[in-house]
Amino acid sequence: MRPDLDIVAAMIDPGSRVLDLGCGDGALLENLIAEHDCSGLGVEHDPDGFHSCIARGVPVTQGDLESELPAIDTGTFDVAILSLTLQAVRHPDRVLAEMKRVAPRQIVSLPNFGHLRLRSGLALNGRMPVTSALPYQWFNTPNIHLCTLRDFEQLTTDTGMRILRRVVLDGKGEAESGPAKLLPNLLAQGAVYTLGD
């Protein structure tokens, strides 16, 4: 499992009903179901990810999370997860509001577009940065809504969500322990947030 998913898993209470939006190959849900007694549902657009979920025995809906979310009943889940997907959705604000509606806890991880290397790439080269965390060219990137950690935190405030916990990530998706904890918006590659009322 990706290291950032380990961090997400650690934020979830055993026995929770978990909705994983953009669940990819289903590794996180498989782990939560098998190891943490959770029940869950994944939503995944990509057919390969969908098939991988089936092979892992993870219940999954194939489809676009933004069109699937409104059909989910209010409060159906305990936790809604959006890992490294917020930047790829059409309406991040609406997705957050929908997550809040279907589950009292939300976990969101995202890459930080305010990271020093990205800032300097744009400032010095005058070109849209391409990094290991954001490896696409501007014209073919699925990441259509890039933001900095500070931008995201502002949005959670605007959406009436409260940040309960934040873990900042390094380039490998592992928890940062160094200076990035002090200046996350400049030095962290990303972060995982637990949000709630």
Added chain:
Amino acid sequence: MPSGIGLVETRRAVVFDGDRPLRLDSGAEIKRVDVAYETYGELNDDRSNAVFICHALSGDAHAAGLHEGDEPDRPGWWDNIIGPGRPLDTDRLFVICANVLGGCGGTTGPSSTDPDTGSPYGLRFPLIQVRDLVTVHRALLAELGIERLLAAVGGSLGGMQVMQWAIDHPGEIDGGLVIAASGRLSAQNIAFSAVAREAIMSDPDFNGGDWYNTGTRPDRGLGLARMIGHITYLSEQSMREKFGRRIQDAEVPRYGFDVDFQVESYLHYQGQSFVERFDANSYLYLGRVMDYFDPFQDAVRVQQQIEVGDTSFLVLSFDSDWRFSTAHSKEIAAELRLAGAPVTFREITSSHGHDSFLFPIPDYHETVSGFIDRLASERGIGSDAR
């Protein structure tokens, strides 16, 4: 696609008889019930590899393989999904398909002889429900010594049987595959069903359902019902691609009220060939089975039952199906999830309308394969498990 299984035969079992009549959910009784069924592959030693196929309205027990004397290109109705190396892989699975109660493919139905009168039941056959169809399937399984299914699979009315089975009998089905089905017919569905029923019952040869000894049959009515039904099984796109506005056997229209367009000729052919193999009363009874189906009505009970059972579901729909559209399947998935079941859902892209579930569409078969593989691996059934 040539059949992968080769020669098969339909067998028959008497599952209710004498001092053990079939008691229907309505309380009515049927004294003797015969079931026509076929099996493919072999049951393993711990009887854990059984897969039950529930067929749709006009289906029968002959799901796969060839009967003696059949043309090689005319195998059973779901041959493309059943056989060695196919999604329901008979190298490792034991696949069973039985004609439903009320049908006319060898299982007791309105065309069977009523032991009380010595004549066919006709409309004296009691009204039946999906639940009763399941009761008879289970009696057959008991006969075969099978207590638990690796999977129950069905399209349309078949999918309805899978749902009802999983809800009513927790712990009997590992995986329920509900394909192009509905948990509750819409007003539009019921309206089509009403027109089909009216076509049959208003045929002068219908004779109140008692035509069996008159030397005539309500063929016009049944044929018309099938024509109406068939329109709802196809999509606008598939009809356009298949027929367009082409004229049958001619370049220019003949202008008149006889069959002129290819699509008309096709529908007539469908109607006429259907009456040769299907009983009008069975059509009425099974149509009504679908109209009244409403398994999620008592949500509390459904939840209790689903909790006891541990069935995981695969719900599939097809984007061009307007008879039981994706909205129907999404509702099924939502109801089952609400009751606490693990449900995987996918809408498959296909131009074949409701009939899509009968076609070997790669995305569709790959999804079914994957789901079955997972169930099999959880049961320790490998490709060499025999």
